[in-house]
Amino acid sequence: MRVTISAKLKLRHTPEQKAMLDAVSLAYRDALNFASKEAFKLDKTSSAPKIHKAAYETLRERFGLGAQLACTVERQVAATYKAQWTKLKQNLSAREKGFTKRRYKGLDSAPKFVSRTLEYQYGRDYSWKKDGRVSISTLRGRTVLEFDGYQKHLDAIAAGCEMGAAKLYYQKSKKQYYLIVALNLELPDPRxxxxxxxxxxxxxxxxxxxxxxxxxxxxxxxxxATRQRKDQFTRTRKSLQRKGTRSATRRLVALSSRxxxxxxxxxxxxxxxxxxxxxxxxxxxxxxxxxxxxxxxxxxxxxxxxxxxxxxxxxxxxxxxxxxxxxxxxxxxxxxxxxxxxxxxxxxxxxxxxxxxxxxxxxxxxxxxxxxxxxxxxxxxxxxxxxxxxxxxxxxxxxxxxxxxxxxxxxxxxxxxxxxxxxxxxxxxxxxxxx
Ligand SMILES: [Zn+2]
Missing domain, CATH: 3.30.420 (Nucleotidyltransferase; domain 5)
Structure with missing residues (x-):
């Protein structure tokens, strides 16, 4: 039986490496937003090939992405549109049945990507070095980093288990990058x-x-106790929503992720x-x-x-x-x-x-x-x-x-x-x- 788990690895980046990661993750995010706008112009398409046709050149030239990352951007945007279309259809049927009166607004404008999250394909954008470090692609070639993680995950990586895609993820509050890697473990079949x-x-x-x-x-x-805490979140959210100022919106974003x-x-x-x-x-x-x-x-x-x-x-x-x-x-x-x-x-x-x-x-x-x-x-x-x-x-x-x-x-x-x-x-x- 195959089980996929995700390992969160804390990258030990030097200031220079962090600058490289900043550059690639920001370029990736801008590229997502650009491709999202292109898809919007194409009747909000969820087809990766159509987005490819319209955006690929620009993704490579203006944003400096490698071929692999450019394709991942297109796929990710296509998947986002697909999910939005599904939600819109669900909303239409819910409105027909009278469950809700609210109209789904997700596709009124091009979906915007705000978080600095970048997807790497194993073997193409990232790989493991023999010395236990990880090599990932940036705008200026590969960079090799040391990392920390849970021992179980590190053991599985060292044992050479099968890998899936990885996400580079930036935690703003800690000014820290993490690599979240999908590990496919082969476990004995349950009896x-x-x-x-x-x-x-x-x-x-x-x-x-x-x-x-x-x-x-x-x-x-x-x-x-959990319920009380949840109610507290709801109260704070309500009062922030009532305020409606820019800083309140910022606080809301932080609150929702917390x-x-x-x-x-x-x-x-x-x-x-x-x-x-x-x-x-x-x-x-x-x-x-x-x-x-x-x-x-x-x-x-x-x-x-x-x-x-x-x-x-x-x-x-x-x-x-x-x-x-x-x-x-x-x-x-x-x-x-x-x-x-x-x-x-x-x-x-x-x-x-x-x-x-x-x-x-x-x-x-x-x-x-x-x-x-x-x-x-x-x-x-x-x-x-x-x-x-x-x-x-x-x-x-x-x-x-x-x-x-x-x-x-x-x-x-x-x-x-x-x-x-x-x-x-x-x-x-x-x-x-x-x-
Ligand atoms: Zn009885």
Whole structure:
């Protein structure tokens, strides 16, 4: 099984080398903005060949980029336009359905590139020297740099693992360049017998996650402190937006990247927590594709302040990012992350199988089964249900040899069959794969 991880390397640049990196990264950014304007003139095209035709000469001559970097600029601009078109189409369909009234403005003018981020192709723009240094191309030929990084990453590089593209990234506050390299690691293929433990993970607001393994051991991770911090970000952002001055805009940019880093850091910590607490497990997570449309529905003009805040909380926390990080880190810990259907995980009774909205009296934190009277913490019940579905994934893997990493949501019939299988699930010792 191949896993791609990204290694962040801190480049030890001399003042002269920093000047070279400044020159190439600024030229690259200007080139992106130039190519973006050209693409805009060509009916906002997302075709790299069209952009190539219009911009290549200028990219080489005026911006002094090498052939490889010039092509990367064209591809990157094309990809940006493609993403913008996708967003525009999504926005159109959302407006048709009445989910939003806002018009997507991303393509009103040529997308502007502000960050100094440059993409290098392995073997063409960057390569490793035998002495462990890295050689990267600049406007004035190659420069060779020493670097620091995590030992695991350095070992993988020294062992000659396969490389992907690298990003040169400038952190303004530290006046420091980093090279972020994609490393492709070849890991042994996972086998069901290596993963005897199954853990269901329910992500949410009150608790970042509640995880329960097949022996019923649970791990609750409270979300309140993080939520407060997020609210603080929201308040500051609001007041800055109201001000609307130039310096306020600058502050806003800084704030948003700080906020993003904060969320990413939390998610790193949380995923690491799960992996160390339940080593070698199969983690079952709800498939959250389209979760927002499903849980939010139409915007209600009469929503109370409290309801609006709750909605903001639900939509703001990056559950998807936590899941992605867990899935990404899992193979490195001989663990696995799979997705299961999210339907009714908080309404079904894991003991008797009775599934009803009324199992959650007053839609509260408590789960009380109407039929068998089984009681419990609602988020924990959800994690048990997710765990049960994950056991089913493992059983299928054992019997068919094929592992489904995520449910096929496009096939309605198959989905209905899965949902009816779920109704057979009971939380009992027979479901325990260890017994
Ligand atoms: Zn019950």
């Amino acid at each position: 069901p017998t290596d993963h005897k433990n199954v853990v269901g993970v329910d992500v949410g607001q009150r608790y970042h996650f509640v995880a329960t393994d097949q022996d019923g051991r649970s791990l609750f991770e409270k979300g309140a 906020e993003r880093r904060f969320v990413a850091d939390r998610n790193h910590v949380l995923s690491q927590m799960l992996l160390t607490r339940f080593p070698g497990s199969i983690f079952g997570l709800e498939d959250l594709t389209n979760i927002r449309e499903r849980t939010e529905g139409r915007r209600s003009p009469k929503a109370s302040k409290k309801a609006k805040r709750a909605k903001r909380h639900r939509s703001q926390w990056s559950f998807a990012e936590l899941q992605t990080m867990l899935a990404y880190k899992a193979p490195l810990h001989v663990a696995l992350a799979v997705r299961v259907d999210a339907n009714y995980t908080s309404q079904c009774c894991p003991r008797c199988g009775h599934c009803s909205k009324a199992n959650r009296p007053n839609a509260g934190l408590e789960f009380v089964c109407e039929v068998c009277g089984d009681q419990g913490h609602a988020d924990r019940v959800a994690s048990v249900n997710i765990g049960l579905r994950t056991m089913l994934v493992r059983q299928d893997w054992m019997s068919t040899g094929a592992l489904s990493m995520r449910p096929d949501v496009s096939d309605n019939e198959a989905k209905a069959a899965r949902l009816s299988r779920y109704t057979e699930l009971r939380w009992s010792p027979d479901a325990n794969p260890r017994l």
